[in-house]
Amino acid sequence: MQLTKYTDYALRVLTYLAVMPQGEQANIEQISQKYDLSIHHLKKIVQQLGVFGLVETRRGKGGGISLLKLPQQINIGEVVGLMENTLEVIDCHTSPCKILPACHLKNILAEATQAFMVTLNQYTLADLIADNKAQLIDILLIDTNRPAPQQ
Amino acid sequence: MQLTKYTDYALRVLTYLAVMPQGEQANIEQISQKYDLSIHHLKKIVQQLGVFGLVETRRGKGGGISLLKLPQQINIGEVVGLMENTLEVIDCHTSPCKILPACHLKNILAEATQAFMVTLNQYTLADLIADNKAQLIDILLIDTNRPAPQQ
Secondary structure, eight states: OBOOHHHHHHHHHHHHHHTSOTTOOBOHHHHHHHHTOOHHHHHHHHHHHHHTTSEEEEOSTTOEEEESSOGGGSBHHHHHHHHSSOSOSSOOTTTTOTTGGGOSHHHHHHHHHHHHHHHHTTOBHHHHTSSOHHHHHHHHTSOTTSOOOOO | OBOOHHHHHHHHHHHHHHTSOTTOOBOHHHHHHHHTOOHHHHHHHHHHHHHTTSEEEEOSTTOEEEESSOGGGSBHHHHHHHHSSOSOSSOOTTTTOTTGGGOSHHHHHHHHHHHHHHHHTTOBHHHHTSSOHHHHHHHHTSOTTSOOOOO
């Protein structure tokens, strides 16, 4: 069972933005470099996060990407629900399953998916950076390409 | 979020076998025809279900596929757990995620997946054919290729 890469990368972008110093903007090149993800995919994801009202992108000098809400206002279940194409864990419709009219499995799977989402709904982006923010900043924001200070 | 087709088809095969009259054997061609699924895929799935001790395949005349356990002994969560390649809904490892050492998301997703599986563990194959067995038999076992009786 897997979430799409789309959802995975969206959560990584949001985590990145959540540890940015207040007032600072991120850019896609930085995020791409730090997570080793394609700029092309990230552009689409950031655009989608913008459509959902979770991030904003400002153009020009001093521009960039930032969160439009506080981390504690961004619910993980909501992000997953918005980014996934479907929450039906089995596709009964594309090549229609013959037993669909009599199938109980789809109801059981829907109940299980509901339990999955209820758990995610208990968490926000703030929980992803709760006691590990300093470590995330070290990994994501410290410029590892700068020459090491001379001894 | 999706389960693999492998798991989907395994559950369809088990449902088919669960509505077979006691003592009768199914064959892959029938299952393939009824669900409109490739024989090649079904062979692999039936073989895997055999490895897991859920079905047996007898060769020769009067041979075929049948359940090795009663439907109420075949747990849906167990089948899903056996058939899925992974229950990690995000792949943190294949191209290793940089924030893995500091990531709380993986724990939250594991908790949600646990809730998903706890729900599935409450059901068995018997629940899939509880009050709809006659309808499933109509769909799966009645030979729709036979000419309609003459009026």
